[in-house]
Amino acid sequence: MPKRPDPLFEIPRPAAFTEPVLDLLGGVARPRSLSGEEAIAALARIEESARQGDPEAEAELARRLLTDAPNARSNRRALILLRKSAQQHSPAGLHLLALLHLRGQGMKKNAAEGVRLLEEAAYMGNASAQTDLAKAFALGIGVPKDEGKALYWLRLAAAQGDNLSALRTGRMYRDGDGTLQNEGEAQKWLEQAARSGIPEAQFELAELLRRRDISARDIPGARRWMREAAFSGIVEAQLRIGIASWSGAGGAVDQREAVRWLCRAAEGGSIKAASMLAGFLMTGNGLPMSLPRAWTLFCWAAERGDGGAQATARIIEKQLTDEERADGEKLLREASPRAMLESLIPRSDR
Template sequence: MAEAYPELAEIYLCGYGGTADEKRSFEMLRKGQEAGDALSAFRLGCMYSDGIGVERDEKEAVRMFRIAAYKGIPEAQFKMGVVAQENPSESDLPAQEWYRRAAEAGMPAAMVNLATMLYEGKGTGRDLEKAFSLYSEAAELGDGDAMFMAGRMMFEGIGTERNPGKGMELFVRAAAAGNRMAEEFVSEIRRRQNTQIIRIDGADYDIRKNA
């Protein structure tokens, strides 16, 4: 069955039970893609993009990503979103449409990119409430960048009701998740107040509870 080719390709790529063979892995994915397997097409695109098992070929990578994207692979839809943003002529759909499809499939990175487009009004009308909703959804799925942006919007009251305490909670979570801007923001507040207790709008907030 065509669905078996990605598993065979991984065995050859990682060298399970023997020596790794990138070219053989590439051939397994090529056969899978020719047999109509969407995951094979996506991984084949990655190999073309990274030059693994084959000479690097960005045009062929995009062709494979497009095939996989139309067959419903969220990661491929995300890749096509990036392609559409960087080189619109190489995509027959706008970036926000690709990101929307991947976001609806539950991909946090696509939610963040679509939210950012809506926040900035790039390639689509500006919709701050929708942007906040997408950032919040991605934040709940553990995305640090989404936590920072949702926190910022709550902290400042952009696209949602202003709630500095909840915003600060998200900043702390984002910092713990490795978001550099959140780390710098929380560190600066700690430095200024010289305490783990932060006062926001007259209320004390213990950031240690969320660190």
Template sequence: MMTVSPSVKVIIALCMRARFYLALVCLTATPALADGRWALILGVGEYESRAIPSLSNAVNDSRAIAASLNDMGFEVYYLENATKAKIEETVDQIGREHQGAELGLFYFAGHGLQVGGKNYALPSDLVPTGADFLQRNAISVNDLIKTLNDFDTQSLVVILDACRDSPFPNEEAIGVGLALFDAPDNTIVAYSTAPGAVAFDGAYGNSPYTAALVTALKSAETEFRDVLRLVRARVRLATGGAQTPWYVDNSKEAITLRPRFAEDAEALAQLVSDRDITLSTTAWLTVVDSADPRDFEQFASLFPEDTLAEVAQRQLTLVSAEGTPSFPLLDLRVRDADEDVPGGLLVQITACDILATGIGDPLALVEPVPHDLVNTRAAMRACVEAVRDDATNARLLGLLARVLNLDERFEESLHYYELAAARGNPTAYTGIATAYRLGMGVEPDNEKAFESVQEAALLGSAPARLLLGVYYREGWGRQQSFPEARRWMRLSLDAGYAPAYVAYGGTYRKGLGVPKSDETALEFYRTAATLGSSDAMNLIGRAYMAGKGVQRDTRTGIRWLARASEEGNPFAALELGKAFQKGNGVEKDLEKALSYFRLSAQRNFVGAHNYIGSILRTGTRNRQPNLPEAYANYIIARDGALLRDTRDSIKQLNDAEVRIASIIGEMSSQQIESGEQMAADWIEQYGLLDFNLVSE
């Protein structure tokens, strides 16, 4: 909760008492710019040399970070597609203007790579000629950090979203990704992915890392290490464990961030506290803590008849006193080499579509963005503008609702979901269902959730029809009925929806209202596998391993499991771990089993920690038993299962509790305390996200 000084509380009270006109006088607070905070933002997406491929999102990434840090009170030095000379000139300028600053931050998005354990950022004018072209023409990140530290900055943060594929694949001396090096004193070095690994550039808008970082920075007050931990958890989840952000912390100081105009934001938000939810109130609450005058200029332009437009003009003057931002707004055009057709698809696509489209949305016009990788700061602004221009568009209303939901503005989100649903958006109905089932902005109500899913299913949405089948299968909001569950699942699979084939096959594998038949289940799994479902591939592999529905053939089973695991399936990695643990179809190897169990956990299957714990408890040929670490893994599995309420999660929870009860009897009080601390540290570092919220 944001702390408000007594003087600001008096201002708010006066403003609310006299309402709008007195508000124009009241909102004249002095800008709360944090003393001595600077940020050097460098984004390089275009290179002069044709040998270096361009990066589609590096510049947008740097613009997004610049906007967020500007809001957070940093003096931003922004460089876009800069030459080495310009970068060095700006570093010298910071040294002259910010000796002894409280906090400095360097962010780089672009091509970054390592040679001999030393990291380099590639400026736009780098020419890859000669044996030592990187040493001569690139920016040494190691040397730059030393230079920035020489400015006597109290705390320094370095963020490198620069681990894309090397643009010089034939250079054997160039390593993959960036090299890990120990951060100097008072410094945090954050990497977008693990050392030596490659990060993704992203499809639209921003890279996965930067999108998650910008959203995590949207907070009334936060400690920067908490931001980095949240970003790590979200990127791991959204990429299925393929990308794990990393950071090295050698700073002893707390690094607390809060918006530059935090106290103004509290007062400005109060001006709409007694209003009904409208697009103008949503827009207002989106920009109240902004330090970018363009936000208030846009509000006044979009809502000139609203009484808040005059307040926006006054806030525009106040914020402008800090200076016009040096960074441009995001460039969110869809680029296509083919000629556009007047009134065609490209004309229909908005910035809101690009930033906010969800997975499985039947109204989608562009490639979707996973829920944890939405840049909510930019998406909120884009969707408000899009809805202002097309107020009855069901697709855009649904996208605005989605972003509000991701920003945890649940009451507003439900309002726009209801507007979108009334205009026939099936995804909006499932959004309403999630709100009522989980109590997001409303009291939990499974019956209302069921009714909303049913409406979406009747509109023909294949995902909603499958979801309705799940509601009947689990007994959420209606009496449990396996026959009715199968009816709706059948409609979904008739539309060619691969997950429906998997779910329908599961009813035969488990005998839910039908005679148990592994053979019938396998038929549905094979169809789903042809449609690309890695879950189906995993289940086929399991069937061959156990000889269920087919003659037992462990070699074929291992091939199916390996194929599913290569697709990133967490459960296939778990099954491979079990195979190596028992010597089923492969030579018994507990070290390999442990590696596969950890891969499954890395891909966000929290239940894999039960299996990790089982091996740590007994040890391996090369590893002594470790009861505290085993216990910690059981706790992680238990706490992850508590966040869900499906049949499988209940089994996972029971399994973890049995293991915990069993191992505690073998441990001393000191070992128990150590294990509990390990679990707490892991959860703080990586996070246990609520998988109930993953409705996509």
């Protein structure tokens, strides 16, 4: 039985077939997905160009063969196409052929040859090859491990607009991997990735701006990027922006906004957010006071390892009626975190 290809180096999926359409109102061209018939016609044009020996068309056709339900037959045809494309020094063809060597797909695995082909494509300016070459140096695959060279290739890819490479570059400068720590460079690359909409970059940029030395700290900027990460669904960011809204760090105090974000974080599983909301319910600060609701939330946090919540729940429990305790226990048994929060803190209170 043939071995499965090594998944460490993935074949990049081809872009969807689109065509630019002028937006008469906005005055800019926007992509429009092609219909089924139009997509088939576009693929036929790629096939014809590949038959005529166009190296870029050969590489593109091979990419589609390798990613659209690949099998032994399509692998063999893709390999033939990529060898022809690589012989004509197509960066895309060299990159994809390198990946087949690194993955062991359609051929015997050969990491050294894969890295050689990656280097050739990377020196020709192929950003995807630069990113994969950085991975090879970072992990020591086919070459000695060298984080400095990994950073070099990541920077080149990031400078060409590869935003995931920008995220990794920012992390390396932040942590001092393969280079001296440099918060200015870290901020530059993390900001590029954050502006492209990568949630992890938005969160990590916010953390960098919040934690750096006092003279360079940017609390309003940190709050702005943390808010972007929170909107992107990062639970820890939702917790942090809730705390910032409550305390006024980096902006105005907004208790309702704080409760809203803490609820979202708690629905996502944040124990700390649930404990804070329970505290609001216990004291009547930020939410209408309700010991039964506070007890239920403290119990939920305690079940997930919050020792302080467990101690507080025991104190409150002595003040509850049997009916109030039974209602809370039913919620804890039967409701999802989202349903429980909806019941304990209605939308009108957020």
